[in-house]
Amino acid sequence: MMEVSASSVSLREFGCEQTLLSRPDGSASFVQGDTSVMAGVYGPAEVKVSKEIYDRATLEVLIQPKVGLPGVRERSQEQCVRETCEAALLLSLHPRSSLTLILQVLHDDGSLLGCCLNAACMALMDAGLSMSCLFCGVSCAITADGRIITDPTAAQEKESRALMTFAIDSTERRVIMSSTKGSFSVHELQQCIAVSQKASEKIFHFYRDSVRRRYSKNL
Amino acid sequence: MKDTPLSNCERDFLIKAIEEKKRLDGRQTYDYRKIKITFGTDYGCCFVDLGQTRVVAQVSCELVAPKESRPSEGIMFFNIELSPMASPAFEQGRQSELSVKLNRQLERCLRNSKCIDTESLCVVSGEKVWQVRVDVHTLNNDGNLMDAASIAAIAALSHFRRPDVGIQGEEVTVFSPEERDPIPLSIYHMPISISFAFFQQGTFLLVDPCEREERVMDGLLMIAMNKHREICSIQSSGGIMLLKEQVMRCSKIASVKVSEITELINKALFNDRTARKAGRKCGFAESLPQERITALKTDQSEVEMTDVSERASDIIQKAEAPPPIRAASPVLPAPGVGQVGHGLQNTWGLEEDEEQEEESSGEEEEIKMEEEQREKDKTTEAAVVEISDSEEEEVVILYPETTKKPKNAGSSSDQKGAAASKKRQKK
Numbered sequence: 001m002m003e004v005s006a007s008s009v010s011l012r013e014f015g016c017e018q019t020l021l022s023r024p025d026g027s028a029s030f031v032q033g034d035t036s037v038m039a040g041v042y043g044p045a046e047v048k049v050s051k052e053i054y055d056r057a058t059l060e061v062l063i064q065p066k067v068g069l070p071g072v073r074e075r076s077q078e079q080c081v082r083e084t085c086e087a088a089l090l091l092s093l094h095p096r097s098s099l100t101l102i103l104q105v106l107h108d109d110g111s112l113l114g115c116c117l118n119a120a121c122m123a124l125m126d127a128g129l130s131m132s133c134l135f136c137g138v139s140c141a142i143t144a145d146g147r148i149i150t151d152p153t154a155a156q157e158k159e160s161r162a163l164m165t166f167a168i169d170s171t172e173r174r175v176i177m178s179s180t181k182g183s184f185s186v187h188e189l190q191q192c193i194a195v196s197q198k199a200s201e202k203i204f205h206f207y208r209d210s211v212r213r214r215y216s217k218n219l
Numbered sequence: 220m221k222d223t224p225l226s227n228c229e230r231d232f233l234i235k236a237i238e239e240k241k242r243l244d245g246r247q248t249y250d251y252r253k254i255k256i257t258f259g260t261d262y263g264c265c266f267v268d269l270g271q272t273r274v275v276a277q278v279s280c281e282l283v284a285p286k287e288s289r290p291s292e293g294i295m296f297f298n299i300e301l302s303p304m305a306s307p308a309f310e311q312g313r314q315s316e317l318s319v320k321l322n323r324q325l326e327r328c329l330r331n332s333k334c335i336d337t338e339s340l341c342v343v344s345g346e347k348v349w350q351v352r353v354d355v356h357t358l359n360n361d362g363n364l365m366d367a368a369s370i371a372a373i374a375a376l377s378h379f380r381r382p383d384v385g386i387q388g389e390e391v392t393v394f395s396p397e398e399r400d401p402i403p404l405s406i407y408h409m410p411i412s413i414s415f416a417f418f419q420q421g422t423f424l425l426v427d428p429c430e431r432e433e434r435v436m437d438g439l440l441m442i443a444m445n446k447h448r449e450i451c452s453i454q455s456s457g458g459i460m461l462l463k464e465q466v467m468r469c470s471k472i473a474s475v476k477v478s479e480i481t482e483l484i485n486k487a488l489f490n491d492r493t494a495r496k497a498g499r500k501c502g503f504a505e506s507l508p509q510e511r512i513t514a515l516k517t518d519q520s521e522v523e524m525t526d527v528s529e530r531a532s533d534i535i536q537k538a539e540a541p542p543p544i545r546a547a548s549p550v551l552p553a554p555g556v557g558q559v560g561h562g563l564q565n566t567w568g569l570e571e572d573e574e575q576e577e578e579s580s581g582e583e584e585e586i587k588m589e590e591e592q593r594e595k596d597k598t599t600e601a602a603v604v605e606i607s608d609s610e611e612e613e614v615v616i617l618y619p620e621t622t623k624k625p626k627n628a629g630s631s632s633d634q635k636g637a638a639a640s641k642k643r644q645k646k
Contacts, residue, residue, distance in 0.1 A: 015507050015516030021359040022271045023306055029507075031516075034260050036503045038358060040304035046221055062311055064302055066264075066277045067354055102304040104356055106275065106503050107260050150522060190531035199522045210515040217512060 011151045011199055016118075016210055018126045024102075026127020030119035032151060034109035037116050039123035043099035057094040059086055062102045063116065077113055081120055084137075084167040084177045088121075090130040099129065110153040111139035113165040113179060118203065125211065134170040136203040138196040139163070142184055148192055150199050164192050168200040170207075222308035225434050233435045237423050243431060244270075249472055251427045254480065256374055256487040260502030262401065263379035267371040270429065271361035276371035277354050278379040282393070285341070285348040293340020294350040297325050299368055305357040321365055324454060325355070328369055328410050328443040332451035335376065336405040342384055343391060349381060351404070362430035365441060369412040374484050377406055378491065410451040411480050412443040413473040417459050424465070426472065440466070442473045446481040568617045 012033030021027040024040035044057055051058050061082040063074045085101065101123065103116050117137025124131060141152040141160035149156060157163055162182030166175050175193060184192075233243070240248060252270030259266065263278030285292065301309040301318045309315070329335070340349040353375065355368045380401035385392045416428035416436040425432060428439075438457025444450050450470065455461065494501050508514050547560035 009522045011520050011522060013517060013519045015514065017507055017511070017514035019513050021273065021304070022361060023359050024304060027304075029503075031503065031507060034500075034502055038304075040358075042303075042307050045307065062303060064300065064304075064356060066275075066356070067279045067352070100303060102302060104275070104302060104304060104358060107264070109260070187531060187535055190534045191528065194530045194534075195522065202520055202522065206515070206517055209517075213515055214513055 009148065009150050009195060009199075011202060012153075014118075014203075014206065016122055016206075018122060018210065018214060024123075024127075026123045026125070026129070028119055028122035028126050029106070030115055030122060032111060032115045032118070033153060034107055035111060035115045036106040037112070037119040038104045038106055039116075039119035040102045040104075041099065041123045041127040041129070042102075043127065043129065044094040044097035045100070047096060047098035051098065052096045055095050056091040057089075057097045057099050059089065059091065059099045059101065061085065061120075062100070064102070064104045066105050066108070077116065080113060080165075080167075080177055080179050081116055084117060084135055085120060085124065087176050088131045088133050088135050088169065089124065090132055093130055108154065110155075110157045111137075111151050111165070113137060114139040114151070117165075117167050122207070122210070125207075132171075134204065134207060135167050135176055136170070136200050136207070137165060137167050138199045138203070139165045140192040140196055142182070142188055142192070146188075148188075148195055150195060162188070164189075164196075166193060166196045168197060170200075170204050173197045173200060222306060225431075229431070230435050233431060234418065237418050237425065237432075240423075242425065244429065246427075248424070249426045249476075251476060251479075252429070254370070254483055256370070256484060257503070257506045258374075258378055258487070258491045258501060260500075263375050265371050265375035265378055266503065266506075267367050267374065269361075269363060269367040269370070269427070271359055272363060272367050273358040274364065274367045274371045275356050275358060276368070276375040277356075278351060278375045279354075280349050280351045280379075280381050282342065282347050283350045284346065285344075290345040291341045291348075292337040293348045295330050295335060295337065296350060296352045297322065297329065297355075297372070298353070299325055299355045299364075300357065301360075301364075302357050305360040305364075309357075309360070320456070321368065324365055324412065324441060324443075324452070325368055325372060327452045327454075328412050329353075329372060329376075332408075332410045332443070332445075334373070334406055334408050334410055334445075334451070336407060339405045340381075342386070347391070351376075351379075351381075360430060362428050362433045363414050366412055366414050366427065369410070369443065370480060370484065373406075373409045373411065374487065376404060377409070377484070377488055379404055408445040408447060408449070409481055409484065410443045410445050411477050412441050412452070413476050415440040415442070415469050415472075417457070417461070421459050421461055421465065424469070426476070440469055442470055444470070444473050444477045446478045448474045566617070 014033075015031045016028060018028045019026075020029060021040055024042055026041040027039065029036060029038040047058050059082055061078045062070075063078050063081070064070060065074055081101070081103070089099070101120055103119060105112065114137035117135060121135050125134070139151060141149050141157055141164075142162040143149060143156070144159060144161050152160060152163070160182065162180065162184040164178065164180040167177040168174070169176050236242065242248075244252075246252070253268075255268040257266045258264060265276045267274050267276070283294065286294065299318065299321045301315065301321070303309050303311050335351070340351065342348055353372050355371055357364055357368070380403050382396065382401050383394045383399040385394065414427065416425045416432055417423070417438045417440065418425070418436055420437060428436060436457070438455065438459030440461065441452075441454045442450060443452040491501060507516060509516060549557055549559045551557055
C-alpha cells in the first residue's frame with residue numbers, strides 16, 4: 001500500500017497557441033514545462049481509394065521526431081494517438097474522406113505522449129471537427145520509493161520504476177487509452193488513474209479558458 | 220492529399236500585378252518578408268519564421284568511423300524533411316522532386332563551401348570522428364523554403380555545442396555536458412541562400428517569392444553567398460535564359476540581403492547567449508507570445524489529491540475478481556523447443572521427426588521420460604525405414620484419430636495409425 005502525499009503532485013506550467021500555421025486547416029502548439037509539440041490537422045479532404053472507408057472518415061496520424069527518421073517507437077505512439085482520436089471524433093459525419101493529423105516534436109523533456117494528445121485535441125478543436133468529447137493526456141510516473149508524480153520531466157522519467165500515460169475524456173472522466181511501461185501493482189494503477197482524473201480537470205479547465213479567450217472578441 | 224490547383228483567374232491576376240510591379244502582400248520587388256529567428260532549449264535547435272513560412276532545424280552529433288578516403292575529417296549530414304504539416308501536397312516518406320532539389324541545394328550550399336572546419340571534428344584519425352547531423356523540418360510552406368532552411372541550418376550550426384573530448388595518450392574520454400562545458404563548432408563563414416523568381420521569360424524578377432508567386436513563376440535563381448561577398452553556390456532552374464547583366468544584378472542584390480540577414484542571425488545568437496548567461500530560461504516555451512489572443516499560458520499548479528487512496532481502494536474492492544483462466548503449464552520436450560498446451564492433431568499423415576517431438580505432451584516427468592524413450596525408438600525405427608514423398612508409392616489409409624489425447628497415451632500416437640500402418644507395410 002502506498003501513501004500518496006499531496007505536496008508532491010503538481011503539473012508543470014503549460015501553455016498553448018492555436019492557429020499558428022497558415023496552411024493546415026487546424027493547428028496548435030502545446031507546451032508542458034519544456035516539452036513542446038506542434039500539431040497540424042488537414043481535413044476532411046480527398047482520400048486515396050485504397051484507404052477509403054465507405055461510412056467513416058479515415059484518420060491518419062503522423063508523429064515526426066526532431067532528430068532522425070520516424071521509427072518503431074513513433075509508430076506505437078501514433079497508434080495510441082489514433083485510437084484516442086477515433087474514439088472522440090465523430091468520423092461518420094465525413095464518409096469517404098481523410099483526416100490527417102501531424103505532430104512535430106519540438107522538444108522532449110518528459111511526458112511526451114501526454115503532450116502529443118493535448119496538442120492533438122487542441123488542433124482538432126481549431127480545425128472545427130465535430131467530436132463527441134474532448135480528451136487530454138496525463139502522464140504519471142512511480143518513483144523508486146513508491147511516490148506518484150504527474151507530468152514527470154525527462155530526468156524523473158529515467159529514474160522512475162513505472163511510467164504511465166492515460167487519455168481521459170471530458171464528459172465522464174473515463175480512461176480512453178492507456179500506455180504503460182514498467183511494473184506496478186493493481187492498487188498503484190488505480191491510484192494513478194485517480195490522480196490522472198484529478199489532473200485532467202485542470203487541463204480541461206485550461207482548454208475552456210483558451211477557447212474562451214480566443215473567441216472573446218467578436219469581429 | 221492533393222493540393223488545391225491554382226485557378227486561371229488567380230494566375231492571370233498575379234501575372235498582371237507583377238507586370239505592374241505590385242505584389243500580393245504589398246512588398247517592393249527586392250523586399251524580404253519579416254524574418255524571426257529564435258533558439259530552442261538545447262543547443263543546436265533553431266526556429267526560423269520567414270513571413271508565414273516556418274522551419275525548425277536541429278543539430279546533433281555522434282562519434283562514428285570516418286570515411287575511407289578522408290580519415291582525419293569529420294562528416295556532415297544534411298536532411299530536409301518536407302513534413303506533410305507544411306503543405307497538403309507533401310507526402311510522408313516519398314522522395315518528391317522538390318525534396319531532392321532542396322536537399323541537394325542545402326548540401327552544396329553548406330558542405331561544398333567548406334564553411335565548417337571538418338578537420339577539427341576529428342578525434343582519433345582513421346578511427347573516430349564526429350558526425351554532425353542537421354535535420355531541418357518544415358512546419359509551414361508559404362514559399363521560399365530554401366532560404367528559410369539555409370538560414371535555420373547555419374544559425375543552428377552556429378548555436379550548436381559539441382561535447383568536449385580529452386585525449387591522454389591512448390585513452391579518449393568524452394565528457395558529458397555536466398562535467399565540462401561543450402564547445403562550439405568552428406565556422407569559417409555563413410553562407411545564406413537568396414532566391415529570385417523570374418516571370419515572363421526573365422522580364423520581371425521578385426526576391427523571396429511567396430507560395431502563390433512560386434506557383435506562377437517561370438524559373439528560379441538561387442544564389443548562396445556569405446557576407447564577404449563570396450558566392451558559395453549558384454543554381455538556376457526552370458529553364459529560363461538569363462542575360463549576364465541580370466545575373467550580375469541579382470548577385471549585387473544578394474550581397475546586400477545577405478549582409479542584412481547575417482546581421483540578424485548574429486543579433487539573435489548574441490541575445491540567446493546573454494539570456495543563457497543571465498540564467499533565464501530559453502526555448503520554444505519561452506517564446507510563446509503572451510499578448511496574442513490565440514495563446515494562453517498558466518503557471519505550475521498543484522493537483523488536489525485528498526481522496527485518491529480511498530477511491531483507489533474502493534475501486535479495487537468493488538471490482539469483480541477476474542475469471543480464472545486455466546492455462547496449460549509450459550513444457551520443454553527437447554532443448555530449444557517449448558510448448559504450451561496440446562497442439563492440434565496433424566491430419567496430413569506425413570511422418571516427420573519434428574512432428575513427433577513437438578506433439579509430445581505430458582504434464583508429469585515420468586510419462587515424459589517414457590514418451591521420450593518411445594520417441595527415440597520411433598525415430599530410430601524411422602531412420603532405418605526409408606520414406607519417400609512420392610504419392611505413387613503406397614496408398615495410406617488414414618484412420619481419423621481422436622483429438623483429445625489421453626494423458627497416458629503419451630507420444631505422438633499422433634499418426635500412430637497411419638505411421639504404424641506404413642511401417643508395417645514397409646517391413
